[in-house]
Amino acid sequence: MIRPRRSLLFMPGSNARALEKARLLPADGLILDLEDAVAPDAKDTARDQIAAAVAAKGYGKREILVRINALDTAWWQDDLAMAAKASPDGILVPKVSTVEDIATVGNKLAELGADPAIRVWIMIETARGVLHAEELAAQKHDPKSRLDGFVFGPNDISRETGIRMLPGRSTMLPMITKCVLAARVHGLIALDGPYSDIGNVDGLAEECAQARDLGFDGKTLIHPGQIDACNAAFTPPAEDVAQARKILAAFDHPDNQGRGAIQLDGRMVERLHAEIARKTIAIADAIETSGR
DSSP, X not given: OOOOOSEEEEEETTOHHXXXXXXXXXXXXXXXXXXXXXXXXXXXXXXXXXXXXXXXXXXXXXXXXXXXXXXXSSSHHHXXXXXXXXXXXXXXXXXXXXXXXXXXXXXXXXXXXXXXXXXXXXXXXXXXXXXXXXXXXXXXGSGGXXXXXXXXXXXXXXXXXXXXXXXXXXXXXXXXXXXXXHHHXXXXXXEEOOOOOTTOHHHHHHHHHHHHHTTOSEEEESSGGGHHHHHHHHSOOHHHHHHHHHXXXXXXXXXXXXXXXXXXXXXXXXXXXXXXXXXXXXXXXXXXXXXX
């Protein structure tokens, strides 16, 4: 099933007002957070509030992920137990670096009797995680892993490695490309990390466009004010959708059945363009169905 994932907004689980407000926001998905946005003494409260929010099922068609704490903390098992019971669409695991990390989460979910529909997403935000991106992505083929997607985490990578976050992200491009390619090879969704300068509207728009052009399916966000720009960047333009429908119609014409390439509007169009067209239309239709 293709669903729009243009914008996934982090919401602190400790902020009850934010969790309520999220019901009305035009984001394609929400990441209810137990990690960075929640202070240590608020973890229990956040866990209870997220459980109640997910159980209430008040977020409509939005995709709901719960970000647990990292596997090297004292909180992750309680987080995972809550999420397994609450049954969001997915669980986002931060700082995943090894295949064993993925297996640990998958095995624990099985032990908890979690609904098989709950998927696992992992954050690639360590040097080791980047270096082993394809090995991690390959776990998609193990049903026990439940693995569905990557979220690129530039801030933690920068902190760990000393690689600076510069405008345009030239220092990060090799790592970003490696992670996107690994995700695509193994059929994972790939989301870009957040843009931290929430007051820089132009910078946000540029980074959203860059993320789209680098092949990401969407972007994670840290402020509701970033949603519209992100949705705009990842929404296929109307003219692209119209052209995609024209390409499919041309290949469906009886005269073109079985042809690998055809002429359309004075240029050669191949079957690979038809595949791209189908994806464009599917995403556009999913966005229209979502009402956002």
